[in-house]
Amino acid sequence: MFVRAYPGGKPASPPSGPSLLLPFVADGELLVHHDRHGARLLRAETAPEGALFVGTLDGLPCLAYTQPSTADDDAVEPEDIKRLGLRSLFGHMSDDEVTVAGYASQLIRWQKNARFCPACGGPTHNDDGWNQKCAACGFSHYPPAxxxxxxxxxxxxxxxxxxxxxxxxxxxxxxxxxxxxxxxxxxxxxxxxxxxxxxxxxxxxxxxxxxxxxxxxxxxxxxxxxxxxxxxxxxxxxxxxxxxxxxxxxxxxxxxxxxxxxxxxxxxxxxx
Ligand SMILES: [Zn+2]
Missing domain, CATH: 3.90.79.10 (Nucleoside Triphosphate Pyrophosphohydrolase)
Structure with missing residues (x-):
């Protein structure tokens, strides 16, 4: 079961230990483990620096981030890693994993697109949950649905x-x-x-x-x-x-x- 990290209040920190990774590449595709059995989220023993904790899936923290173009992953054989667009995850991953990937993709995009205030252009900061608030004019906005x-x-x-x-x-x-x-x-x-x-x-x-x-x-x-x-x-x-x-x-x-x-x-x- 997927449990969101922020049911209310401030963003939480991920629990330590093994986690599921959601590395998004530049065009919004997700790097996943992929073999003849299908696709699943990557796993790692340590959290990548700066990753966004979006929730837990069956107790494992889910960490989303934008994958630097030159990085590689030591934990998984490279030939088992595939870039998949979100649409192609449907039917190839569990429903919970598709939910996590869809949620994470929106939050990664939100963090990238909400850095500046749409009212005055000033920089914003994370205020409460996923809210981004402008220090200059107080305007606050939330991820759209x-x-x-x-x-x-x-x-x-x-x-x-x-x-x-x-x-x-x-x-x-x-x-x-x-x-x-x-x-x-x-x-x-x-x-x-x-x-x-x-x-x-x-x-x-x-x-x-x-x-x-x-x-x-x-x-x-x-x-x-x-x-x-x-x-x-x-x-x-x-x-x-x-x-x-x-x-x-x-x-x-x-x-x-x-x-x-x-x-x-x-x-x-x-x-x-
Ligand atoms: Zn503003």
Whole structure:
């Protein structure tokens, strides 16, 4: 189980002893141990200097840092180390390890991008938890988490609205969109379905969420009942959109994605 280091208050220090390492290289890829059994986080007996303690995974401290380009790792054979983008960790690592990697990547980026105050440009310092505070003007800011909705539209008769974007190949998925400032999640579902396919929906029911660290989204899934309108995809957003019967679905997103989990749960409910 992953336990975050900062449930509240000041950053904690990692316990001594063996730890899990999350070395990020310049383009956001993570160095991991990789062999024919799959990928897993690197392990080390000593903590790299300046590493960020992000939490513990099954009791082992997780330490994130930016890997200097010339460094090597004595603890693991170099041929067993691979650079992997965060997306390729899904399905190759445990869910907990993917969670840690996604969290750590956002905190590393946060530390890099939040060094100066967005209000006055003055230097900031770590104040409380992950908060960065400006000494000059007092402005404080926190790591962002940007909500986006996933919208499963169904017609109540076994059909689901699926759409396709340029570059997706044969794959279809449910609609999605970013929440606007001052907007509820349900209103976002209703606005996005009109904008993207000119369809209105009625009741919107929450059905799960998933952190999506690309770069700092929180996906929030809703199941929405179709009300009116003929599917007319916005060509700037979608290449195709249509109703599909639950017994004749096209190629769908991979199982680790919340969009697919929503579809699978909805399909399992059909015919019951
Ligand atoms: Zn300031």
């Amino acid at each position: 940007t909500p986006a909705v996933l919208i499963l539209v169904h017609d109540g008769a076994g059909n689901i609205l699926l759409a396709q974007k340029e570059g997706w190949g044969k794959r279809y998925s449910i609609l999605a969109g970013f929440v606007e400032p001052g907007e509820s999640l349900e209103d976002c579902c209703r606005r996005e379905t009109v904008e993207e396919v000119q369809v209105t929906v009625g009741e919107c029911t929450y059905d799960g969420s998933q952190p999506w660290p690309f770069p700092h989204q929180l996906m929030v899934g809703f199941v929405c009942r179709y009300e009116s309108g003929t599917i007319t995809p916005d060509p700037t957003e979608l290449s195709h959109a249509a109703w599909f019967h639950h017994t004749a679905l096209p190629e769908l997103p991979p199982s680790y994605a919340l969009s697919r989990q929503l579809i699978d749960r909805w399909v399992a409910q059909q015919g019951k």
